[in-house]
Amino acid sequence: MSRFLIPLGIFVVVLAFLGVGLTLNPRELPSPLVGKPAPNFSLPQLHEKDKVLSSTDLRGQVWLLNFWASWCGGCKEEHPVLIHLAKSGEVPIYGMDYKDRREEALAWLKEWGNPYPLVAVDESGRVGIDYGVYGVPETYVIDKAGVIRYKQIGPLREDVLQTKILPLVRELQSQ
């Protein structure tokens, strides 16, 4: 009997690993940009297209940069988390509307709510390339000196926010 249990034993071990694997995030790749200065950008704003949002204007504060688009499903998923964070007022989230149409992006924010004080429009995806964006949504934590401290690939989840991003933000703010 016992040797006929071997396949079952092996399977249970594999299953355990697969289970643990599910709780991990293979997309949490170490980004080469973490620890490097955030690439500068100067782009038209979403709401007032004659005005420009420039990364140098944001120096001196800790801020989040969130790449999103109205066509992106994952952005809808993380949206309540962003709104919640924006209401708490703990850290400003600047939006980067990535490869999107202006009217649709505006309609999207109007319908679901706007967590961003300002949104820049990266219509060509040029800034996305500078930042090494794999796909939207992606979120960067940028410190007072304009250095990228953390990168989240994929939707921002409440638990990641509470356990990783907010502690990091508080630490950076106190520096």
Added chain:
Amino acid sequence: MIPEIGHYALILALCVAVVQGTIPIYGAAVGNSSFMSVAKPAARGQFLLVLLAFCCLGYAFAVKDFSVLYVAATSNSQLPLHYRIAAIWGAHEGSLLLWVFILTIWMVAVSFFSGHLPEAMRARILGVMGLVSVGFLLFMLTVSNPFERLIPAAFDGRDLNPLLQDPGMVIHPPMLYMGYVGFSVAFAFALAALFGGTLDAAWARWSRPWTTVAWCFLTIGVAMGSGWAYYELGWGGWWFWDPVENASFMPWLAGTALIHSLAVTDKRGSFKAWSVLLAILAFSLSLLGTFLVRSGVLTSVHAFATDPKRGLFILVFLAVVIGGSLMLYAWRAPRVGLGGGFSIVSREGMLLANNVLLVAALGSVLLGTLYPLFLDALDLGKISVGPPYFDTVFVPLMTPAIFLMGIGPLAQWKKASLPDLAVRLRWAFGVSVATALVVPILMGHWSPLVSLGLLLALWIATTIAVDLRERLTRTDGSSFMGKLAMLPRAYWGMVIAHFGLALFITGVTMVKGFEVEQDVRMNVGETATLGGYTFRFDGTEQYRGPNYIAARGSIHVSQDGRDVTVMYPEKRRYTVQNQTMTEAAISPGFLRDLYVSLGEPLEGGAWSVRLYHKPFIDWIWGGCLVMAVGGVVAISDRRYRLAWRRKEVEVPAGTQMARQTVS
């Protein structure tokens, strides 16, 4: 309205599947014939319902109904119709629907071609398949519904991933799934036999054709996937040991081992528990493949969209199906006898050794695929395992397996003599070694791996020749052709499939050993020489496709002053997703492929261009095709045709038994 009908059909199919998965199995346990007879109509009804759902989704794509979330996410109004249809299986939800649809096709096939099986056996087989179907239908209806609405409807769709907009996409996934899901039949046969405690030679005989058919589909499916990567990804590779490729290759290895093990169980009654385990393994690996692709635990080029909730569902499903069947195995298999004994040097012994090597190769692929996950789970860092690992472990395991493959068919059952085999095969061995040593030298470049590869391919071919000659001298027949026709089709199937492997190995060896590539900057009118061919770049022109804008290059190829061909590689930009695709131009040939792809535009109309000369590469896929043909020939063997015919004339049970023992 139509999508709701599809959704409703899926719910009904789930109800039918629950009935099919419980009542017939219960009926078989208590010996109630009317309960058992529920299986057939339930299987057919389920097929019709899933077919209806499938058509509804197809209709939504055809009429561009962007109020269906899945349609909006994977198609676009400018996408041509055939790609809109193929988009049904272009992403997660739809490929699950395809999975279930194919499962029901196999069920219907079983319900029609199982007339010769005892009723309890058929009831259990269809019952097990019904249970598998319950899992997948539940999965779809809870977390991956393809009919989910998008309110308000999207103005236009997000388009199908440009990588998937290729004729290969229309046919590759259905083929692959026919293979994957086809192993569910062998799996259901194995479980039915374990339930019923009737694990005997007859069980193996019934399982064999089903396994072989599924294996043929899988062979073609995997080969097509590889061919697709070759011409679509634009840099000439044909196998990347990517997790998703491995996910299709592992069931193939298990299926190959199963085919051989079933042959022994059928002929000699041995390896029963082993065959059952392989049947469970082959299907489990198909399910594991689905888990790996769909849950996002591994990063892969194929894992387009992932969702942890779905991963959890599949994990639980895996635990129930595989864990349950392995428990059943641990409980029931010890009672199965061992069958006839045999010495180590015998056909059984060699098939066993081959099986062990195949499973070891399978284990090493599985390890390489899951290793990054294991390390990550143990918090030891993130790594990825690449081709160097697989090449290093795979070749040493396959070399002895292929060596045995040459000897096995010539060895006697039960007990064979080594000296006798050595004498019979000495010419085959001599010719193979000599040719393998000389050919690479004649081609101008000798390396040990090239010689090894050629040796293995030649060894298969020459041992087949020896075996054929011996069998023909033993066969009565007036003419040579008459004698050839006397040999059973099952034997021909084996010969053809083995020969296909020889072609495959030749292709792999020649490409790895002799391919040349060049990255060049080409101005208009400039030429480059590679592999004896001269390539002249004649510039590019812009044109518009249905949903993309392309630059099409024109490259004139000549050899020794003679024109060979003109090649048109393209660089396309798909407008909806704003994604750039490289469409390589390939000039295929029996002995070589020329492969040209455009890199980046440079100033003054110049381009960076990649040129490849790939000798014998089409033999890789040709070999796979020949293997699959071998499988088809094997199942056309007389004894299977007799089995169908026996069913039609409804001979009395007594004579049937007698005839079965004769055949």
